[in-house]
Amino acid sequence: xxxxxxxxxxxxxxxxxxxxxxxxxxxxxxxxxxxxxxxxxxxxxxxxxxxxxxxxxxxxxxxxxxxxxxxxxxxxxxxxxxxxxxxxxxxxxxxxxxxxxxxxxxxxxxxxxxxxxxxxxxxxxxxxxxxxxxxxxxxxxxxxxxxxxxxxxxxxxxxxxxxxxxxxxxxxxxxxxxxxxxxxxxxxxxxxxxxxxxxxxxxxxxxxxxxxxxxxxxxxxxxxxxxxxxxxxxxxxxxxxxxxxxxxxxxxxxxxxxxxxxxxxxxxxxxxxx
Amino acid sequence: xxxxxxxxxxxxxxxxxxxxxxxxxxxxxxxxxxxxxxxxxxxxxxxxxxxxxxxxxxxxxxxxxxxxxxxxxxxxxxxxxxxxxxxxxxxxxxxxxxxxxxxxxxxxxxxxxxxxxxxxxxxxxxxxxxxxxxxxxxxxxxxxxxxxxxxxxxxxxxxxxxxxxxxxxxxxxxxxxxxxxxxxxxxxxxxxxxxxxxxxxxxxxxxxxxxxxxxxxxxxxxxxxxxxxxxxxxxxxxxxxxxxxxxxxxxxxxxxxxxxxxxxxxxxxxxxxxxxxxxxxxxxxxxxxxxxxxxxxxxxxxxxxxxxxxxxxxxxxxxxxxxxxxxxxxxxxxxxxxxxxxxx
Numbered sequence: 001x002x003x004x005x006x007x008x009x010x011x012x013x014x015x016x017x018x019x020x021x022x023x024x025x026x027x028x029x030x031x032x033x034x035x036x037x038x039x040x041x042x043x044x045x046x047x048x049x050x051x052x053x054x055x056x057x058x059x060x061x062x063x064x065x066x067x068x069x070x071x072x073x074x075x076x077x078x079x080x081x082x083x084x085x086x087x088x089x090x091x092x093x094x095x096x097x098x099x100x101x102x103x104x105x106x107x108x109x110x111x112x113x114x115x116x117x118x119x120x121x122x123x124x125x126x127x128x129x130x131x132x133x134x135x136x137x138x139x140x141x142x143x144x145x146x147x148x149x150x151x152x153x154x155x156x157x158x159x160x161x162x163x164x165x166x167x168x169x170x171x172x173x174x175x176x177x178x179x180x181x182x183x184x185x186x187x188x189x190x191x192x193x194x195x196x197x198x199x200x201x202x203x204x205x206x207x208x209x210x211x212x213x214x215x216x217x218x219x220x221x222x223x224x225x226x227x228x229x230x231x232x233x234x235x236x237x238x239x240x241x242x243x244x245x246x247x248x249x250x251x252x253x254x255x256x257x258x259x260x261x262x263x264x265x266x267x268x269x270x271x272x273x274x
Numbered sequence: 275x276x277x278x279x280x281x282x283x284x285x286x287x288x289x290x291x292x293x294x295x296x297x298x299x300x301x302x303x304x305x306x307x308x309x310x311x312x313x314x315x316x317x318x319x320x321x322x323x324x325x326x327x328x329x330x331x332x333x334x335x336x337x338x339x340x341x342x343x344x345x346x347x348x349x350x351x352x353x354x355x356x357x358x359x360x361x362x363x364x365x366x367x368x369x370x371x372x373x374x375x376x377x378x379x380x381x382x383x384x385x386x387x388x389x390x391x392x393x394x395x396x397x398x399x400x401x402x403x404x405x406x407x408x409x410x411x412x413x414x415x416x417x418x419x420x421x422x423x424x425x426x427x428x429x430x431x432x433x434x435x436x437x438x439x440x441x442x443x444x445x446x447x448x449x450x451x452x453x454x455x456x457x458x459x460x461x462x463x464x465x466x467x468x469x470x471x472x473x474x475x476x477x478x479x480x481x482x483x484x485x486x487x488x489x490x491x492x493x494x495x496x497x498x499x500x501x502x503x504x505x506x507x508x509x510x511x512x513x514x515x516x517x518x519x520x521x522x523x524x525x526x527x528x529x530x531x532x533x534x535x536x537x538x539x540x541x542x543x544x545x546x547x548x549x550x551x552x553x554x555x556x557x558x559x560x561x562x563x564x565x566x567x568x569x570x571x572x573x574x575x576x577x578x579x580x581x582x583x584x585x586x587x588x589x590x591x592x593x594x595x596x597x598x599x600x601x602x603x604x605x606x607x608x609x610x611x612x613x614x615x616x617x618x
Contacts, residue, residue: 054504073508074504074506075506075508078506086504088504090500090501090505091498091501092493092498093497093498093564094493094564095490095493095494100505103490103491103502103505103506104491104502104506105506106487106490108487117481117485118485118487119486120485120486120490122485147309
């Protein structure tokens with residue numbers, strides 16, 4: 001099998017005496033959707049933040065295309081081609097859609113206006129923003145000049161997803177992208193997730209919504225109490241079984257007696273102890 | 275599943291138009307003010323000018339308007355720096371104290387025989403340094419800006435008084451330091467260099483805030499620091515830069531003050547701290563950060579000056595001017611509250 005686009009080995013993150021992550025392994029290949037599920041406090045968000053540079057793990061390593069990286073900020077992760085849509089969306093409410101899409105990667109005018117006067121290429125960025133949004137097939141965002149705070153929850157989500165999708169060259173991480181959305185908007189986000197996979201990106205999808213997870217995911221990484229307790233596929237396990245593993249009602253071995261070979265990725269399955 | 279989904283899509287898009295909020299006049303006004311927060315103070319300024327002109331035509335004489343602008347120059351330029359800090363959801367209570375300290379240093383060194391440009395530069399860098407200290411305490415030690423600058427207000431004021439030793443410095447014939455007080459005749463208007471410098475500050479910072487990445491990051495940081503950080507903005511650096519750049523503006527303001535009073539006086543800027551905040555708030559910049567325009571602060575500073583001047587011309591007790599400004603501040607904050615409330 002090809003080198004995974006993103007790999008985490010033995011990630012540990014402590015919050016004082018509280019264990020956030022307890023030696024978590026994760027493997028993501030290009031062109032696949034890896035769902036991460038887990039109960040509240042299982043370490044999903046911490047895991048995502050370590051992978052996206054928003055948090056620095058206390059121990060363990062992260063590899064992009066097989067080579068080790070150390071992200072000190074979200075900028076580092078972005079430079080490595082990893083874009084994240086946070087649960088809080090990380091959009092500036094008072095700025096318009098185009099400004100938000102290009103936030104922290106603004107483009108300047110060519111020539112002396114840009115180099116000496118640091119003038120932004122506002123028109124160019126607006127044009128590109130609407131092109132990207134059209135390309136991604138997002139129809140809910142009509143007016144690129146609208147302030148994000150005037151948008152509905154689903155539209156804000158679309159802005160955040162569009163930003164990640166437009167700039168993520170290798171991996172797009174989505175943290176609870178459908179939590180605040182209605183049926184129609186959820187459908188649009190899931191379509192977007194499939195599109196990203198079609199383009200050969202690796203997608204990590206964190207979600208509480210089991211039907212969504214089992215609809216789009218190729219593999220499902222199950223977090224429990226700061227550890228990974230198993231990686232299953234929608235073919236090998238049902239949503240109910242995954243939830244049972246997630247809540248500790250069952251163990252991976254219980255749900256598929258004698259059939260460990262059907263595990264999706266033998267290199268990155270159950271959580272290791274340190 | 276797929277067909278079910280597409281059916282839902284069609285059904286909901288049909289109801290979309292029905293559910294869309296109607297475009298009432300109130301909503302349109304809300305949208306307009308949302309885009310241009312400096313619009314309402316501009317309307318207030320125009321109405322006030324019209325009323326005062328009707329009450330006393332002397333109000334619009336170029337001579338009177340020139341004096342008005344000259345009186346607004348010091349607080350107006352301080353308000354530029356204050357706007358930067360307030361846009362980051364901070365506040366700087368020490369702006370006047372920093373300015374007076376820099377002003378005294380410039381004046382005393384200049385009076386002592388130091389070349390004007392050198393005296394200016396020393397005062398200017400002292401001002402930047404003082405603001406840098408504020409910024410460090412806010413970004414590194416994570417103290418609330420209100421507390422930090424309340425403390426440094428006392429510190430800088432005390433330093434000024436100690437340094438001045440109760441003296442007032444008069445600079446006569448000191449061409450560079452008092453150059454900001456020189457009058458330039460433009461048509462029938464007599465504007466000082468200080469007024470032009472202030473206007474230049476507004477033009478420069480209106481550009482920097484609107485047209486550069488730094489400006490956008492300042493707004494984003496003030497709007498929602500955590501979101502800005504996650505989006506990749508180096509929020510601590512942006513915050514610190516806001517204080518430091520504001521410090522440079524206060525240094526310019528000190529120079530304008532030296533020119534205006536032809537010297538330096540430890541008691542010259544007593545009310546400047548709060549007056550600059552008043553100008554910014556009346557100008558429509560939100561105390562909650564991330565919203566507003568620097569030109570609003572100019573309008574705010576002018577409104578205060580117009581009330582002062584206009585009521586005096588009508589012969590109203592000056593205390594009513596103070597009262598009117600207080601009412602305006604409260605109305606401005608209430609308006610901001612309304613503008614920020616967004617129904618989605």
